[in-house]
Amino acid sequence: MRITTWNINSVRLRAPLAVQLLEQVQPDALCLQETKCPDEHFPHQTFIDAGYPHIAIRGMKGYNGVAIISRLPFTSTDSLDWVGKQDCRHISATFSDGIELHNFYVPAGGDEPDTMKNEKFDHKLKFLEEMRDWFTANRKPDAPMVLVGDLNIAPLEHDVWSHKQLLKVVSHTPVEVERLAAVQNGLGWIDTARHVTPETEKLYTWWSYRARDWAAADKGRRLDHVWVTPPLGDKIKDSSVLRDARGWEKPSDHAPVTTQLG
């Protein structure tokens, strides 16, 4: 099974790029974040025509929004609310082989890494706490699961262009990294990208729109992740970032990440 995750930053604007991605990578399932699209306006037919007729969506006007677009049928789908908000940040689907796929868009958290001054940062930390609590309360480590998404945290030193310069920048602060580690340790999730690429090697999935030349500056962060539970650990065959996609015409600021299982 091949799974791709991509923060598309508007599915209506970039549906043609998503089709290009499907043709190039040929995943079994594509998980999108920041679709920014109410369900009634989702471009279903574009994906059906591309050979991906199984679609689970949870979107709203203007903000957030997630989708799972699949070549394979689902046996069930679900969407959960987090931190008491109906803000379309999670969708899940189960496949006939029993694998349960969870797609998340974790809150970005604003600019100031101080919960007293910035309620968005508080929301982000609470969201991560609820993720840990939900999985530990409702699922066991021996369940075959995949967790993907824009987690908006670059946990490791070489997940950012400068560890030192980003220690106080939201996405790489110690408190967020610790909360994300708590989610990961809850069920013993395996970070598939770092299973394949050593921790000493720089690895990014996001580059700001604000850079004059994003590729030359290469001031990236690894915000997008694919995790699997222990039963799927020895099925990890590959993990790759499609950096080229960041250089496409009218790109998303995130690049797609693909993990090959089995």
Added chain:
DNA sequence: ATGGTCGGTTGCCGA
């Protein structure tokens, strides 16, 4: 130290 660019609930907010 600051500002830089995107997308959509556009002349602002969130990222």
